[in-house]
Every structure is written in C-alpha cells, then in structure tokens.
Amino acid sequence: MRRLGDLEAEIMDRFWRWHRGATVREVVDDINRHRDVAYTTVTTVTTILFHKGHLTRFREGRVWVYEAAATxxxxxxxxxxxxxxxxxxxxxxxxxxxxxxxxxxxxxxxxxxxxxxxxxxx
CATH class of the missing domain: 1.10.1220 (Arc Repressor Mutant)
Incomplete structure (x- = not known):
C-alpha cells in the first residue's frame, strides 16, 4: 500500500476523525478553516481516494457522500x-x-x- 500524499492524508484524517459520511463541501469547508484549498482540488483527490479503495460513496440527492472504507x-x-x-x-x-x-x-x-x-x- 502506497503512503497517502499530503492532501490525501488531510482528507482521510477528517473521515477517520468524524466517523461518519461527509460531502466534499463539508471537507473543503473544514480544510478552509486552516488554509485555502479549491473545491475542485478536493473533489479530484476525493474521487482518487474512492478509486484507490480508501473511501466508499453513495448518492444523497445530487451529491456524493463519502465514508472511510477502513479505519x-x-x-x-x-x-x-x-x-x-x-x-x-x-x-x-x-x-x-x-x-x-x-x-x-x-x-x-x-x-x-x-x-x-x-x-x-x-
């Protein structure tokens, strides 16, 4: 298993701490309390984490809700x-x-x- 990149780790940290599903918007808003990051960047990295198997996702209305696939x-x-x-x-x-x-x-x-x-x- 490859080590997570900096932004990947920052995103995964939220899912692991929150112990719940979240949207990209929630992740972006939380990261932006500490530093600026673009919504599109977090969307791209979150999608990559999903395809790598680190996150699962399901639709809630028109948005994806992501969850950590493992602890x-x-x-x-x-x-x-x-x-x-x-x-x-x-x-x-x-x-x-x-x-x-x-x-x-x-x-x-x-x-x-x-x-x-x-x-x-x-």
Missing part, C-alpha cells in the same frame, strides 16, 4: 506490512522495529500477540 488503524497496519515486506530478513526487521518501541508499545504488542494466539509459549 486509520487498518491503514497503518497495511503500511507496516508493506514496510516489513520490503525486508529480505523479516525477523531481523521486526527486531529492529521492536527495539524502537516504548515500553508501553511493547506491552501493547505483547497484548496483540496474545489476542491473536493466546496459547502459552506462542
């Missing part, structure tokens, strides 16, 4: 999997990754491993 966490996991797949030696890559984690993150990782396979010693 931010699912997207982050896909990025991590892609990064890991770039390594020739996955166990070594995982070791380097884990070394960079905080104690709380390591504990969360141990909890996730236990949730996936709760058998002792696994």
């Amino acid at each position: 931010r966490e699912t997207y982050a996991a896909a990025l991590m999997e892609d990064g890991l797949s770039a390594a020739e030696d996955r166990p070594t890559a995982l070791t380097h990754f884990v070394r960079g984690l905080t104690a709380a993150e390591r504990a969360a990782l141990q909890g996730a491993l236990h949730a996936v396979d709760p058998r002792p010693g696994r």
Whole structure:
C-alpha cells in the first residue's frame, strides 16, 4: 500500500476523525478553516481516494457522500506490512522495529500477540 500524499492524508484524517459520511463541501469547508484549498482540488483527490479503495460513496440527492472504507488503524497496519515486506530478513526487521518501541508499545504488542494466539509459549 502506497503512503497517502499530503492532501490525501488531510482528507482521510477528517473521515477517520468524524466517523461518519461527509460531502466534499463539508471537507473543503473544514480544510478552509486552516488554509485555502479549491473545491475542485478536493473533489479530484476525493474521487482518487474512492478509486484507490480508501473511501466508499453513495448518492444523497445530487451529491456524493463519502465514508472511510477502513479505519486509520487498518491503514497503518497495511503500511507496516508493506514496510516489513520490503525486508529480505523479516525477523531481523521486526527486531529492529521492536527495539524502537516504548515500553508501553511493547506491552501493547505483547497484548496483540496474545489476542491473536493466546496459547502459552506462542
């Protein structure tokens, strides 16, 4: 999975935070509270995100309402999997990754491993 571009990430951030569908107009209005962006630019990028599978959409009257196709966490996991797949030696890559984690993150990782396979010693 390719990392999102700056505007793609900015648009997706709204859908992930809002946890609801929204129109391009709503996204544009929210972004424009911080910086200027053209409606047509957001329309184009939102359509691209739809075609890439990051957004779903449905018609509500004459406008499209978009929703995130997956959570931010699912997207982050896909990025991590892609990064890991770039390594020739996955166990070594995982070791380097884990070394960079905080104690709380390591504990969360141990909890996730236990949730996936709760058998002792696994």
